[in-house]
Amino acid sequence: MSNFKIKKTSIRLVVALKEEAQIILDQFKLKAVNEKTIYPIYKNEEETHWLIISGIGRSNAAASTAYLYSYSKASKYTSWINIGIAGSNKGNYGELYLVDKISTFQDKKGTYPSTMPKTTLPKMHLFTSDIPIVDYSDHELIDMEGSAFFDIASKLTSKEFICLMKVISDGPQNDIKDITKSKISNLIKKNLLKIIDVISYYETLSEEELQIAEKPKLFFEIKSKWHFSATQSYKLETLLRRVELFCNKKDIKEKIKPCRTSNSVINVLNSKIKKNLVNWSEF
């Protein structure tokens, strides 16, 4: 048997500051990895949840997202979440917002992240700037990482697996200069339950997709007994997916037992499909 193992879910968090991350590290019991890394990386014991501290700015956000992808061996079905503080003159101080449009000085037309469905959380447009902005009038939310995180994450997975959420930390009534480390921690802490809710949606999404993508039960067992080329392996996987829906594992094993070659295994499975009459009353 292969040691192929699918983990239950897969979450990657990209956070600019340690103060933003601390409460999340505690909540998900994430511990620093045991080696020197370019950016600080944390993970839970099961290695399902990982967090990277990116530092401030777009370059850091892009580099750290790509680095975490590679370091943690994230899959296509990993959910990517960016959490952080943002400036705003439109929303309420201390409130959490989901992001459904991102623009930058360079890309004014914008990109459009998905947001989790059926949520009561408010949504806003995010403007990612390379320098701190104190004139809040032209934008809903302002940060310094979001666009770069999204650009890289959307190369790693489908946009449905990417989420950006921001807590308003400054604005015309709350001077950016008054932001302190403890204020940042408190802002995130105040929204922890909402953050957990969002993460939980992405955990489920990732888990469901991983299950769908999981190889059929007999795939590795059969591959260990006969030699399959890459094309044959694809055929085997497809046929097994189909056959396992109407035939139990034991029957399949019995049928292919006398086979001498991988080709004859494929032929046996093909003939099972040929003979199958779908019983629509069962579905």
Next chain:
Amino acid sequence: MIETIYVEEAIKNHPRTKFILKKFKKSRIILINKYGEIFNKRNQNFRIQKANPNLILAHKKNGFVLPAPDGFGIGSSKNFYFSHMYNCIYDCRYCFLQGMYSSANYVIFVNFEDFDIALKKIIENNKNSKLTFFSGYDCDSLALENVTGFAKHILSFFKTHHQIEIEFRTKSIQKEPFILMKPMNNVILAYSLIPELMANSLDNKTPSISKRIRVISELASRGWKIGLRFDPLIHGKNWKELYQELLENLYNTISLDEIHSVSFGPLRFPKRMFKDIFKLYPNEPLFTSSLSANNKIISYDVEIEEEMTSFCKDISLKYIKEDLIFKCSI
């Protein structure tokens, strides 16, 4: 419930945009430049989007009316199709729309008048041919009628071109605008049907077959011409009994005088499309059928296709004339 509606900046003040937006007062509106920024971009998950699709309102620039693929028609010498919308609110497991676009969001084009211009041009260029136009190739032609009003709009065009046929292909039970109008002889209301037992598993989010039959019967009794589309024919245990029951139920319920045409079509997927759809729905019972590859097409064996078509045709011949029966072969 549509949570987000993306609206192209250029049509944000179009009367039809405003008309549609009025129907979704709780939706979040996001202005965009081009619908391509949202629709059909790479790295989208069709299955996840299909669970909660968003709406995009856009301006169509070209390709308003296109020649229908060979084998799609029902007797006319020239067949064309047009789609005021991309994607469908239904989720039928055999539908090619699952593999057509990477996005499951709905796109509605609001510039209906440009469809009229394109239709007029084709009619003028084909004065000596019998023409049929098909509405609803990239979508269901009536499913969102209460939102778009497209059928109502296009019917007024065909009212003045009564020699040209228009077919609305649908699985919906939308009766408007037809219930409010006098029947038009050049309009065919074509319903896609499979046996109820199969529909329960394959026709997701659609009205039940019995509801569809009730609406067909009502519209036929008002004098509207009806098309019955058994396309695709689905194989499986007891398929003969299931199709016999469906066909006899239909022919005994609806006014036979109003049947314009009946067509039968095989289940077929281009190989590439099948691969995409199978990837999306690997646990789908339909794919446990004896489907195999033949010339880049995934289908039932020819013997199965022919047996099903001739069985259904034979039953139909007990009720209607042979010249009303067509074989769809795309």
